[in-house]
Amino acid sequence: MLDKTTNPLNLKDPDLLRMQGLVGGKWCDADSGATLEVTNPATGEVIGTAPKMGQAETRRAIEAAKKAMPGWAGKTAKERAVILRKWHDLMLENTDDLARIMTIEMGKPLAEAKGEVAYGASFIEWFAEEGKRLYGDTIPEHQSDKRIVVIKQPIGVTVAITPWNFPIAMITRKAAPALAAGCPMVIKPAELTPYSAFAIAVLAERAGIPAGILSVVTGESSEIGGEMTSNPIVAKLTFTGSTRVGKLLMEKCAATVKKTSMELGGNAPFIVFDDANLDEAVEAAIASKYRNSGQTCVCANRLYVQDGIHDAFVEKLAARVKSLKVGNGLDDGVMQGPLITEAAVEKVEAHIKDAVQKGAKVIVGGERHKLGHSFFEPTLLTGATQDMIVAREETFGPMAPVFKFKDEAEVIQMANDTEFGLAAYLCARDIGRIWRVGEALEYGIVGINTGIISTEVAPFGGVKQSGIGREGSKYGIDDYLEIKYMCIGGINS
Template sequence: MTADGYDDLKLYIHGEWVAGADGTSPVHNPATYEQIGLVPLASKEQVDKALQSAAEAYRTWSRMSPLARGAILKKAAQLIRERADHIKRQLTMEEGKPLHESHYEVYTSADYFDWFAEEGKRAYGRTIPGRNAGSRQTVNREPIGPVAAFAPWNFPAITPTRKIAASLAAGCVCIIKPAEECPSTALAIVRALHDAGLPKGVVNVLFGNPAEISEKLISSPHIRKISFTGSLPVGRLLGRLAADEIKPITLELGGHAPVLVFDDADVDAIIDLSVRSKYRNAGQVCLAPTRFLIQEGIYDKFVSAFVDRTKALNIGNGLNPETDVGPMANQRRLSATSELVEDAISKGAKIRTGGPSERNAGYYWNPTVITDLSPDARLMNEEPFSPIAMLAPFGSMEDALVEANRLPYGLAAYVFTRSHKTAYEVTSNVEVAMFGVNQYSITVAETPFGGIKESGFGSEGGIEGLQGYMVNKYTSEAFM
């Protein structure tokens, strides 16, 4: 552990914590620019060892009873909760989000282990009546095999956990490559599994060159399934690699979530919810509301209230308990945000509040509200992944539906109305995989998480998440 309390970083291969054989890469605190650690990078030989370890472990883990597998996952969940204060600090130091958000994320990760530990016991097959006397037809659910999983930096606890917990509950083993920028949180999650008695090789953790590791893992004959959460360009690349190997892949590739607010909505009641959800994790949330489409009758009131509430947010280091919005996670996001805002302004957009931060250190961008956006502004067409709220009026429901469906994304959408009929019309016609009606909190361990169209395919979480790591085996028996 370093002087500031950041954990020492290791690879986890065949049940052992080891140094990387291909050098290290610095980890920085996004609130201060300070280097807080060195992430070890795996050599090709270490990747090969992880693959061999996973293949060996699969033979025994897949045959272990769901009850025994679940007991280890539940013990890990218990340890994560016991260590939550330490893990949430690691998360905030390396990713930047406020401590209260990290606290929620760590406890939610424990929920995933608990839920999949139980659901793994209910991966039932079925019996199909035979057409002839003395025959029986059965369909069993079996684990698909070793999994290669790739997780991003914005939710360094929840995203790896979804992949690990579901795959292990299904009877698979998992090689996980978390983001090199936020390594400590994922390692803390795996450390809980290790201390819970996880057999060697069931989980391996690698860091290194993303392109080299992903290509090597996906092309390996040991790997039977891929799971990736991240950007659309990388998702396209990994999808092509998986297709070349005829291997199934789950992809979660982000979104550009519309929020449809109708005239009958209670503006005062939803402003605080809307602002907190928009600026959670500095907007670096794939489910984040981005395009606020407000019916004309309440547009001015909504804009005024949204701007006032945004101005009241406390911006600062996530380790400060008073912070509402922390820094962005890295320089790439800061530069991308600046480019998007400059493009919008050049096309006539108005900044109602926010903009670049004047702080001397940290990847800060002040929570921003923008109106009068041109439809061809990049902000209206590219996932912002930043603390920027775009507000625009609409007249009829048809106008709102056209704008909501205009983009190729299909992850999440939200609607606020007191009318059941309006809510039904919107949820029936907006093309997304997840919907929030009069709320933004829409994901928990027992529900599916995933998108359609260019937001990806497949689900994590829920029964669907478990099934993604299983295959059907059909058996037809004739009794002699």
Template structure:
């Protein structure tokens, strides 16, 4: 079921040979599932050179034909959903139904970007000279270096590939070493659908070595990174020194404002599902719930009960609602955040430890129970730092302006949510909330047709949507005299 892992450089799949290797493990059991070769400096250089060599070939294919290739990729992804979902769950841990939803979203991204690539229109600008015409044209920027994380490896890596290919660019992608198999499988599907050698290159290994070397390479013209804010800040400095364009999708700490008139049942059902999806390892997942004081008690009690009823276990097993965290470091972080919040006056309403009911076969897995903490003090680390795990924080408010101020009181600004039946309140929150993405009465936030990205320490630039596609082009002004 699990693919043979390797580097992809200029159409050649490279296994371990004499390279160092990283053991890939199933986070639910700790069992090894594969060995991942570590790219050498020579591998990195070859990948950049291959992307440059393939660029004029891929750019020369019409947008219509590139779109047809991406449509074929989307079709194969959908046809092989069961197989790909199993790979994703085995290496990343999320339940199979969540993995299947991620594969579907990845297919949607390829399909939509392939169609949107045909609609990258320039402009004809009325000329001030009678014998000349003025044009604005968009041209593919060139080879892209992209870095994607482990929490949603298929969609976050896949949409970087899709956008680059739709724009006529080539790509060197470094996925996360924790969950490499799904991108290996997707790259092989791309090859089978007619993507030429060198258009997609995959590297794995030491992240700092790969990123620094790729940024230094003259062939690379743009960078795209999804990951933590500290790493994004470092890469931004390297890209700035090299005068290379960069798109950063970084951390989040999403607030939810629940007004007195909100549909409580809807907010509860959707809120629990969104908070504990992928064990809370989601950059846009709701974390800070600011609930009107008149419904605070009821909301906390019912939210905690729903969270308590979630089944935690191996994502490959039927009936499991939440899988493991990706590794032991995340478990330690959950424990530290929980203990700190309690020390500052917070009350654990459910969870707060590893689930005690897990089978003996899962004792080596990295599990943490869905946890709800109410009334943590303002100095609690988890209110300032992204927990990236199954922790929900409940805070009451009495005034909407107060709630908006507290929601904006974070260095992050990726996603935000609100529940209210009042158009006036909705407009007020929408206009004042500091976030790149805002959803009202829903937690849906990332369809491929909308731009995705954050403000403040959550990054800059956008992925997906026409805005994300245009980040893969450079703009040229043309004056043509006759």
């Protein structure tokens, strides 16, 4: 294990590396003293520990949030915005350190990690400003001596459970609208990536966010999640993760009728029509499929290519996949880091094995990388069919299966043949086709001639079993607000 006292991560600001949770404004260990090891997936080395907290610490954080909320909600939107803007600025000022922490604990290339810091900070800036625009409404009176006014108020204490694949952005995308609306938030980051969460919490404190308004607890998922879902103080739970866990959380939240927002699993189709610019389509596919080693919820999981251009597209894509440099995310020029765990590698292997047994052909890669640990070769398959596991399940790894299709009707049916509906992509030039297919795809997000769709200004979220609610954009703050209608009588008295 690395020695924290010697600045083991070579940070410019070593104080950003914390190994304690933040509960009600106090950095602390678990009550039991128990810890969880945090490992660098690129080397297998133990970086350090995080507290193995549970129900009691989570309850204290929730109670501290309730106590702190009146003061925070009582500030004007502009006063909150000034503090949030400072948090944003501090994140950007500390980009190098935040990115280095992220790369070491979860593996993504340093350039991608720096991009995530900027992306994460953008939500804070956006919602700091949106908080000033939470307009109410007036409704024409239904009786002459009455007036009707509608106002928006913070929903109350909120809690968030976030994943490891975007350990900063998935927090700020939730915390920023909550805090901008006047709500406190208790965050449970993934136990694989706690240090990114701790680091931005340090910066939140420096920005002036009051004690209790933002807490970070790490540890036992069942105990922390159990307290979050059952505590009557909590008004809202937001979660990013698997559909299976999301359903369990929704079920538990039902007992106290908590508001929930869920960003769940995906199975994104990436459709290339015969009128597409093939070079642009290849670059879009590379960006969508292999970014973060294929470990994003909006990754292209199924590549559908029209039969007339199939061979040409595969040839171009194979050349690009072969060019991807795999290695430790801290090394120069690396484009793909390790997968997060051994279990993630085994899932990719299982999907490849199933596909090959059912007739698919490995064109590029297909094996564990010679670097060892949890590195895997960027992989491309052809001959994929709808009966393969890759057509039904999210691989969450650097493996792209290519399916062949004949026409619009066929590919729309194939693309929609899933319980998921988060993101989809299509490459085409015919404007009529773009509209027809874009509207027919049963997904919350459709990327057209691009593989990068995430931005703070647009609503992110899915349909079907990919989730409920939207994050980002002007719609993203609505989940942290309650609408109150006030009927004022006696006007003519």
